[in-house]
Amino acid sequence: MENFRNYFEILGVDQDASGADIKRAYRQQARKYHPDLNPGDKAAEEQFKLLGEAYEVLSDPERRSQYEEYSSFWQQKGFRQRVSSKFSFKDIDFSDLGDFNSFIDQLLNRRDEPARSPNGRTAPDSRTEPRPASRPGTARNPARSSAASSNRRDAEATLTVPLERAYSGGQERIRLEDGRTIEVDMPPGMVTGQRIRLKGQGMGGGNLYLRIEVQPHPFFKLIDNDIFCRIPVTPSEAAVGSNITVPTLDGPVQMTVPAGVQAGKRLRLAGRGYPVGRDRRGDQIMEVDIVMPAKLSDREQRLYQELRSLEKFNPRADLLKSWQAVPR
Numbered sequence: 001m002e003n004f005r006n007y008f009e010i011l012g013v014d015q016d017a018s019g020a021d022i023k024r025a026y027r028q029q030a031r032k033y034h035p036d037l038n039p040g041d042k043a044a045e046e047q048f049k050l051l052g053e054a055y056e057v058l059s060d061p062e063r064r065s066q067y068e069e070y071s072s073f074w075q076q077k078g079f080r081q082r083v084s085s086k087f088s089f090k091d092i093d094f095s096d097l098g099d100f101n102s103f104i105d106q107l108l109n110r111r112d113e114p115a116r117s118p119n120g121r122t123a124p125d126s127r128t129e130p131r132p133a134s135r136p137g138t139a140r141n142p143a144r145s146s147a148a149s150s151n152r153r154d155a156e157a158t159l160t161v162p163l164e165r166a167y168s169g170g171q172e173r174i175r176l177e178d179g180r181t182i183e184v185d186m187p188p189g190m191v192t193g194q195r196i197r198l199k200g201q202g203m204g205g206g207n208l209y210l211r212i213e214v215q216p217h218p219f220f221k222l223i224d225n226d227i228f229c230r231i232p233v234t235p236s237e238a239a240v241g242s243n244i245t246v247p248t249l250d251g252p253v254q255m256t257v258p259a260g261v262q263a264g265k266r267l268r269l270a271g272r273g274y275p276v277g278r279d280r281r282g283d284q285i286m287e288v289d290i291v292m293p294a295k296l297s298d299r300e301q302r303l304y305q306e307l308r309s310l311e312k313f314n315p316r317a318d319l320l321k322s323w324q325a326v327p328r
Helices: 008-010 018-035 042-058 061-073 099-107 163-168 235-240 296-312 317-325
Strands: 155-161 168-175 181-186 195-198 208-214 221-224 224-234 240-248 253-257 266-269 284-290
Touching: 008 018, 008 042, 008 061, 018 042, 042 061, 042 099, 061 099, 155 163, 155 168, 163 208, 195 317, 208 240, 235 240, 235 284, 253 266
Parallel strands: 155 208, 224 284
Antiparallel strands: 168 181, 195 208, 221 224, 240 253, 266 284
């Protein structure tokens, strides 16, 4: 079958997968192959594009039904012929579509094959005006809309949200560039590339699809379901241990720095990461960064001098032994 793509295999789900299963699989795979985590990796970039295309088709019941009907038409091994009674496509002659790409173009309402940007998102159609950059809480104008019957047209816009808001979700007031303001109940745990359908909010009663972009955070970095960050500690905190306050997506929490911790050591706060399904969360992983004070008071200077005269530890002892063992 020419260029046929098995979207179920791409997402790693069974044919009977529910909408929730498909969404969960897409989020897990999209994080793994996201271009931000695989800079310069063309294979990962291409896989990220395929994941987005597979999710766009299988997450929509009507598109999924037509896709399954198409796969039945081609007698692709592993597919069941299952057509929803609500959506009937028996009147479509798939043989007129030429190949799979033509079918997908029609299914996703593509007039021409749109250009793909390096981050895996679909760029605006070359015949439309460029989209301006959006601010948090502002959705950009639709990049393209479907040529639906009558005046109903689906539309797509991009919504940029801070990481904290993407994590918590909740009610969000969004101003569209066509002048409308709408209230949206955002789900928790949103990720870049995720699409949210707003039924009836498109043109003429069509659907509006919000494509989520999560802003980079100055302190936290999301990798899979874990939150990574660097935690600065003082030399005394590292030497004798301490209880310190650290930020999390849920707010400040207390944690213990073990005595003798080394720079680069990773400490873990279990269950303080991103949601994994409904009942679990990833972890917050913190890399220790031992920071010396830029300036010491007179008393601190005296105490450090006293400590220096008392300490027995020599971190260069092994280096000296190795150097002395080399024949000369």
